[in-house]
Amino acid sequence: MSTDHSGWKAAASEVLRVGPDFRLGAVDPETTPGYEGGKARGAADLAGGIGQLSELQERLFAESRVGVAKDSVLLVLQAMDSAGKGGIVRHVVGGVDPQGVHLTAFKAPTAEERAHDFLWRIEKRLPEHGFIGVFDRSHYEDVLIGRVRQLAPPEEIERRYDAINAFEAEIAASGTRIIKVMLHISRHEQKKRLSERLERPDKHWKYNPGDVDERLLWDDYMAAFQTVFERTSTAAAPWYVVPANSKWYARLAVQELLLETLTAIDPQWPAADYDVEAEKKRLAAS
Amino acid sequence: MSTDHSGWKAAASEVLRVGPDFRLGAVDPETTPGYEGGKARGAADLAGGIGQLSELQERLFAESRVGVAKDSVLLVLQAMDSAGKGGIVRHVVGGVDPQGVHLTAFKAPTAEERAHDFLWRIEKRLPEHGFIGVFDRSHYEDVLIGRVRQLAPPEEIERRYDAINAFEAEIAASGTRIIKVMLHISRHEQKKRLSERLERPDKHWKYNPGDVDERLLWDDYMAAFQTVFERTSTAAAPWYVVPANSKWYARLAVQELLLETLTAIDPQWPAADYDVEAEKKRLAAS
Numbered sequence: 018m019s020t021d022h023s024g025w026k027a028a029a030s031e032v033l034r035v036g037p038d039f040r041l042g043a044v045d046p047e048t049t050p051g052y053e054g055g056k057a058r059g060a061a062d063l064a065g066g067i068g069q070l071s072e073l074q075e076r077l078f079a080e081s082r083v084g085v086a087k088d089s090v091l092l093v094l095q096a097m098d099s100a101g102k103g104g105i106v107r108h109v110v111g112g113v114d115p116q117g118v119h120l121t122a123f124k125a126p127t128a129e130e131r132a133h134d135f136l137w138r139i140e141k142r143l144p145e146h147g148f149i150g151v152f153d154r155s156h157y158e159d160v161l162i163g164r165v166r167q168l169a170p171p172e173e174i175e176r177r178y179d180a181i182n183a184f185e186a187e188i189a190a191s192g193t194r195i196i197k198v199m200l201h202i203s204r205h206e207q208k209k210r211l212s213e214r215l216e217r218p219d220k221h222w223k224y225n226p227g228d229v230d231e232r233l234l235w236d237d238y239m240a241a242f243q244t245v246f247e248r249t250s251t252a253a254a255p256w257y258v259v260p261a262n263s264k265w266y267a268r269l270a271v272q273e274l275l276l277e278t279l280t281a282i283d284p285q286w287p288a289a290d291y292d293v294e295a296e297k298k299r300l301a302a303s
Numbered sequence: 304m305s306t307d308h309s310g311w312k313a314a315a316s317e318v319l320r321v322g323p324d325f326r327l328g329a330v331d332p333e334t335t336p337g338y339e340g341g342k343a344r345g346a347a348d349l350a351g352g353i354g355q356l357s358e359l360q361e362r363l364f365a366e367s368r369v370g371v372a373k374d375s376v377l378l379v380l381q382a383m384d385s386a387g388k389g390g391i392v393r394h395v396v397g398g399v400d401p402q403g404v405h406l407t408a409f410k411a412p413t414a415e416e417r418a419h420d421f422l423w424r425i426e427k428r429l430p431e432h433g434f435i436g437v438f439d440r441s442h443y444e445d446v447l448i449g450r451v452r453q454l455a456p457p458e459e460i461e462r463r464y465d466a467i468n469a470f471e472a473e474i475a476a477s478g479t480r481i482i483k484v485m486l487h488i489s490r491h492e493q494k495k496r497l498s499e500r501l502e503r504p505d506k507h508w509k510y511n512p513g514d515v516d517e518r519l520l521w522d523d524y525m526a527a528f529q530t531v532f533e534r535t536s537t538a539a540a541p542w543y544v545v546p547a548n549s550k551w552y553a554r555l556a557v558q559e560l561l562l563e564t565l566t567a568i569d570p571q572w573p574a575a576d577y578d579v580e581a582e583k584k585r586l587a588a589s
């Protein structure tokens with residue numbers, strides 16, 4: 018189902034979805050699947066989408082305030098460094114009322130977190146009904162860097178794919194719509210972006226020498242992502258691979274995925290659970 | 304110190320600050336202290352301020368990412384129902400990157416929270432260095448509704464003012480700039496706003512019959528606020544009373560208080576803690 022943004026010629030959820038025969042290597046990060054129109058039109062559509070998304074989110078939030086919300090949304094963001102997760106948070110998530118958003122940026126696990134199962138810290142950050150949860154990195158780190166850097170034995174990595182599927186099926190059944198997004202940039206584009214961080218003193222803080230260490234393992238990471246897609250793109254919690262060399266497209270596409278999801282939820286302004294006429298009289302007399 | 308917004312003719316932090324002889328009853332909620340210019344100019348200044356606030360916030364956040372941030376900001380919002388706390392969160396706080404904001408909406412305490420000291424749940428939500436924390440309601444509920452509704456014995460209420468001052472002095476000493484704001488609307492303005500919520504089906508969810516119950520205790524609440532100001536407006540954590548009948552002014556004034564605070568912190572883009580030239584070579588070779 019496509020919303021009425023004129024630049025979209027196909028539903029983002031269909032053209033970006035990871036299906037059974039998906040090959041990451043076949044996705045060109047320069048492309049803009051489903052969208053006809055360039056950067057300028059994309060910016061206008063993004064701005065237009067903010068109003069739509071805000072109203073849908075407010076309705077969802079309103080349902081939670083009177084205890085009738087049965088749905089929530091969880092946006093999971095994964096990507097190589099500099100692919101634009103921060104820009105999604107700023108320009109897409111930042112467009113809706115912060116009251117209705119729960120954002121978590123997962124870092125390397127602490128000692129306490131490592132002493133528990135890898136899903137322990139994740140579960141605590143799931144959005145309540147009526148909220149949009151956003152994970153900047155997630156439990157997928159445990160099968161991405163976890164696998165590439167061999168941070169756990171192979172049989173434990175293997176166990177995690179099934180554990181993730183069971184976990185996500187459970188939270189989907191409880192009313193959470195899960196949108197898993199990989200922002201896909203090319204190796205060359207990453208070099209350009211990291212290079213810019215080194216050139217500009219106001220960007221130095223965004224650069225970490227470890228970024229190059231991970232970059233040197235690019236092919237291993239792509240293989241780890243491919244396995245993630247094969248093992249964990251399920252009906253309950255599908256993956257979407259968003260070509261992200263064009264920042265404007267990546268932002269627009271993630272906004273569209275959120276819009277499609279919220280439109281499907283179709284949240285309604287809740288009916289009053291009190292006697293409106295009686296309250297008008299009480300208020301008038303107060 | 305005033306920023307360069309042209310409509311401001313005095314520092315918001317000076318004209319709105321609760322000093323020794325402050326009387327809440329003497330503040331007219333219709334006024335716009337320190338600001339010359341009406342609604343249209345106010346909207347333009349608010350829009351202009353978003354860019355300034357965003358850059359200052361990003362610098363503060365950058366310092367936290369490389370471990371050199373020594374400051375954080377805590378904005379505490381208190382008010383009667385419908386005074387506009389939500390609008391501040393949406394239109395002022397919503398203008399900065401959600402990654403750098405920790406927002407907490409405090410509700411009536413849970414059984415677990417009531418089993419602890421009233422500051423227990425507050426301490427857990429304090430912002431880390433580099434972050435802007437926002438409290439939509441706070442520990443002041445425990446001396447506002449707590450006092451008006453006699454939810455605790457008088458001697459416990461009495462104890463809390465000193466406990467709050469000691470607590471806030473401690474967190475201020477650790478680097479948190481505390482900005483405590485009461486949004487001040489008139490009783491008549493509240494009636495208008497609650498009435499609008501009852502007239503519009505899309506606003507019914509924002510209305511609660513309990514709002515009128517509290518409204519009937521208006522004078523008691525004003526007296527409780529007055530005592531809060533007398534007992535807890537300290538050098539380390541001053542109160543600001545913001546006339547809020549004009550929503551545009553209240554938003555602009557809170558933005559200005561944040562701008563003044565962040566300008567005083569004067570966060571700087573952190574210097575690289577790695578060898579920039581060596582990294583350029585590593586990246587080029589990767």
